[in-house]
Amino acid sequence: MQDWKKRTQLVHGGSRRSQYGEVSEAIFVTQGFVYTTAEAAEARFQSLGDDEFIYARYGNPTVRMFENRLSSVVGYEDGFACTSGMAAVTGALTALLKAGDHVVASRALFGSCLYVLQDVLGRFGVEVTLVDGTDNAAWDAAITDQTALVFLESISNPMLEVVDLAHVVKVAHAKGALVIVDDAMATPIFSYSAACGADLCVISTTKHVDGQGRMLGGMICGSKDLIRGPIEAYMKHTGGAMNPFTAWVQLKSLDTLDLRVRAQAGAAMEIAQALEGHPKLNSVRYPQLPSHPQHDIAMQQAPSGGTVLAFEVKGGKEACFKMLNALQIFSISNNFADSKSIATHPATTTHQRLPQDQKDILGISDGAVRLSVGLEDVSDLIADLTQALDQL
Ligand SMILES: *Cc1c(COP(=O)(O)O)cnc(C)c1O
Secondary structure: OOOOOHHHHHHHOOOOOOOOOOOOOOOOOOOEOOOOOHHHHHHHHHOOOOOOOOEOOOOOHHHHHHHHHHHHHHOOOEEEEEOOHHHHHHHHHHHHOOOOOEEEEEOOOOHHHHHHHHHHHHHOOOEEEEEOOOOHHHHHHHOOOOEEEEEEEOEOOOOOOEOOHHHHHHHHHHOOOEEEEEOOOOHHHHOOOOOOOOOEEEEEOOOOOOOOOOOOOEEEEEOHHHHHHHHHHHHHHHOOEOOHHHHHHHHHHHOOHHHHHHHHHHHHHHHHHHHOOOOOEEEEEOOOOOOOOOHHHHHHHOOOOOOEEEEEEOOHHHHHHHHHHHOOOOEEOOOOOOOOOEEEOHHHOOOOOOOHHHHHHHOOOOOEEEEEOOOOOHHHHHHHHHHHHHOO
16 A cells, blocks of 8 residues: 555555445444454453454444545554544644643644633643744744644644744654644645654544535544554543544545545636736735745645635725625635635634734734635636626
8 A cells, every 4th residue: 555646545545345345435334343252352352453343432444444544645654533623633632741741833723723722721731832833933942842742734724824844843853742733724635744754643524535515524643653552542532533424425535535636726726826916905825826925835845735725805894795795606604625615704703703913913804815715617716706806
């Protein structure tokens, strides 16, 4: 499996075929497993083989196919599938941290990640320092010998800040800290967490993996030692394991993941280029545009800027809402990475509760729009955005 290219791994990686020789991967809707003898049960509870299962909260054949396939595509040895992206983030953090530990994280974080770090972990005596993720000197200063763990989004949601991941990993590892990367925006196809040496990568499979807005899911990817060690121990006892039906749907979605993500990312670049310099916009932000503040490092890390872009409409909230309400193909919603294109107004929805000073720091202005580019024809999408902007 190691030698296969991503496209091949996405279709065949981690397959487990039953005695019936099915072509399409089977869905094992079972929470338990029977043992031929009492001795066999005892042996399995003593030491679990790679192809042996005890209880679906610990593992299930369909879920294991999904874990093996997705983690190998992202460049890791193993994975643990979770009920949602947030179950993966929370599980990875709580499995590895204890009271008194110090965590350094980028400040441009998804709201729920910020809640887990500051409110939840804070209550259990974990100290969190937030830094400007784009400032290497800020990471250098914040990561100390006391730091146990570093957490960041490789590309931030919603304003697409890009972290110099190789630098952060080097500094963290020099101080003995583990690095966890949230790759929701980077996508499993363009993820560079493994290449940069990040210890764990967490993925909201709700996003590109499902890709059709159907179901929540998450995955923690890492070395076999970490995944089948502290991560599995924590996840299997606390109950955040993915159910077999979700694993099966998302496993089948992997067949087309590369095709979908590349098509959506290509369209995102075309839209970013078409919108840049538009008289009704203050700015367009997309990592692949040379005008992006971290363009150089973004392009060193990945060949694409991903499937999401952001822009700022002139005239604040009023003009912005008028434009959003005039869109005919883009849906006003708050998910991203769906095959249907989506427009989000972060300041009044996903980031509504963020204090104004933090919105200002992160560039989440009243005119800011996040666009998730779907699988429609890109010329239709550009025409839709253009007619909506023309109404201003
Ligand atoms: C969506 C998202 C999550 C959470 O994923 P869910 O599957 O919705 O729980 C975590 N981090 C980032 C960056 C996200 O965009």
